[in-house]
Amino acid sequence: MKFTESSGFKRFKKNLDDTSVKVGWFEDAKYDDGTSIAMIAATQEFGSISRGIPARPFMQPTIEEKGKKWVEELDGQLVGVMKEQISLEGAFKNIGQVIKDNLIEKIQSITTPELNPATVEARAKRRFRTNKKGTQTNLRLKKDQTLGEAMAGLNKPLIDTGKMIRSIKFKVETKKVKRYI
Numbered sequence: 001m002k003f004t005e006s007s008g009f010k011r012f013k014k015n016l017d018d019t020s021v022k023v024g025w026f027e028d029a030k031y032d033d034g035t036s037i038a039m040i041a042a043t044q045e046f047g048s049i050s051r052g053i054p055a056r057p058f059m060q061p062t063i064e065e066k067g068k069k070w071v072e073e074l075d076g077q078l079v080g081v082m083k084e085q086i087s088l089e090g091a092f093k094n095i096g097q098v099i100k101d102n103l104i105e106k107i108q109s110i111t112t113p114e115l116n117p118a119t120v121e122a123r124a125k126r127r128f129r130t131n132k133k134g135t136q137t138n139l140r141l142k143k144d145q146t147l148g149e150a151m152a153g154l155n156k157p158l159i160d161t162g163k164m165i166r167s168i169k170f171k172v173e174t175k176k177v178k179r180y181i
Contacts, residue, residue: 021099021171044158065106
């Protein structure tokens with residue numbers, strides 16, 4: 001398919017230049033105590049020397065590993081836009097979903113550096129009730145948490161409650177053009 005510098009193509013290019021997709025944790029993503037999930041994700045990505053948290057990068061490696069594929073996928077989606085098979089917003093929504101899925105896969109795959117044993121113990125205490133004798137009686141689940149998430153989170157460095165993964169969102173943004181009359 002060959003395109004010329006027609007007014008339709010120029011309008012398409014302008015719309016393309018004005019459209020973007022953002023993937024991650026937005027301002028409304030918070031833990032029950034009000035802590036920003038984006039802040040916790042960044043702390044995990046880069047680490048915190050003062051808090052004794054080692055870096056467990058997942059965002060940058062995902063970009064490095066999948067970035068070229070995202071561009072190829074978007075290119076394919078844009079051909080669909082030019083053929084009027086999909087809207088520009090639809091194309092960007094599709095790529096947003098791909099990026100979100102890739103981030104989730106990366107978070108789930110992180111196993112190192114291992115958690116501090118005290119962290120694993122603290123997680124276990126939060127999840128299991130104990131009776132007066134100090135023995136575990138049953139598992140405590142948080143709202144919207146599955147049994148698998150509760151158990152998996154004990155040793156997985158980036159998965160505790162599962163809320164960070166569930167909170168990854170994407171949104172398509174279009175620049176608003178100011179028109180003066």
